[in-house]
Amino acid sequence: MSNAFILAEMTWQDARDALAHAELAIIPTGSFEQHGPHMTFEVDTARAYEFSKLLTAELYPRVILAPPLSFGISFHHMAFPGTITLRAETFHALIYDVVWSLREHGIRQFFFVNGHGGNKASLDVMSVKLRHELGIDVAWSSFTSLATEIIKARVKSCISGHACEGETSQAMYLAPNVVKRERITRGAIKGYPYKFLGKGNSGAINTPYTFDEITENGSLGDATLASEEIGKEIVDAALSKAVEFLTDFMDKNKA
Numbered sequence: 001m002s003n004a005f006i007l008a009e010m011t012w013q014d015a016r017d018a019l020a021h022a023e024l025a026i027i028p029t030g031s032f033e034q035h036g037p038h039m040t041f042e043v044d045t046a047r048a049y050e051f052s053k054l055l056t057a058e059l060y061p062r063v064i065l066a067p068p069l070s071f072g073i074s075f076h077h078m079a080f081p082g083t084i085t086l087r088a089e090t091f092h093a094l095i096y097d098v099v100w101s102l103r104e105h106g107i108r109q110f111f112f113v114n115g116h117g118g119n120k121a122s123l124d125v126m127s128v129k130l131r132h133e134l135g136i137d138v139a140w141s142s143f144t145s146l147a148t149e150i151i152k153a154r155v156k157s158c159i160s161g162h163a164c165e166g167e168t169s170q171a172m173y174l175a176p177n178v179v180k181r182e183r184i185t186r187g188a189i190k191g192y193p194y195k196f197l198g199k200g201n202s203g204a205i206n207t208p209y210t211f212d213e214i215t216e217n218g219s220l221g222d223a224t225l226a227s228e229e230i231g232k233e234i235v236d237a238a239l240s241k242a243v244e245f246l247t248d249f250m251d252k253n254k255a
């Protein structure tokens with residue numbers, strides 16, 4: 001596979017040539033946070049970046065791939081040693097400056113491929129701000145949510161969302177180096193800190209709980225059921241939806 005769409009692997013002359021054709025930049029957003037006993041801090045960033053490589057390859061030369069934003073909003077994991085979080089204002093400034101720079105180079109459309117739930121509120125806020133302040137077209141997706149049907153059919157654990165069966169499967173397929181297979185265990189769930197939070201009530205009432213309040217070992221669900229095959233099915237399903245969306249997005253914004 002040609003890597004002619006990965007900005008981090010280009011010289012400035014390569015970038016000049018790629019930018020002459022590119023209509024849209026994909027920006028992966030990740031985190032640097034604990035992922036249970038069996039995955040490393042870079043899981044979210046690696047998943048988002050590897051998924052973005054597959055996505056950009058499908059849409060080349062209309063799309064280029066920006067370097068991933070390797071830190072995100074991870075206050076809720078700070079009780080676990082090694083986690084690094086950005087403050088929201090730092091993350092927002094980082095997003096703004098990366099987009100501003102690429103806009104200076106002629107890009108007018110942006111798509112954030114998000115690998116970390118804690119970034120969602122920021123991406124919501126920033127996509128509105130970027131559209132209205134910089135006059136660009138912008139969209140974002142936590143790409144796993146493009147594959148809910150496959151996840152419903154294939155993922156057996158009743159709790160999910162972090163270092164779980166679904167995420168571990170994706171990591172096995174997209175970035176096997178971040179998974180320590182011999183250390184995979186089930187999430188040691190302690191429960192939810194308040195009534196009405198958690199499974200089945202997501203979004204009805206919101207409060208910023210922390211992961212040490214919910215899980216002893218930092219995982220949710222049962223990652224022992226994870227497999228590369230499930231990961232591939234999730235990724236393939238999400239990929240075809242993302243390709244369909246972006247093709248339409250670019251065609252309409254061009255028109």
Ligand SMILES: [Zn+2]
Nearest residue numbers: 043044163167
């Ligand atoms: Zn994660």
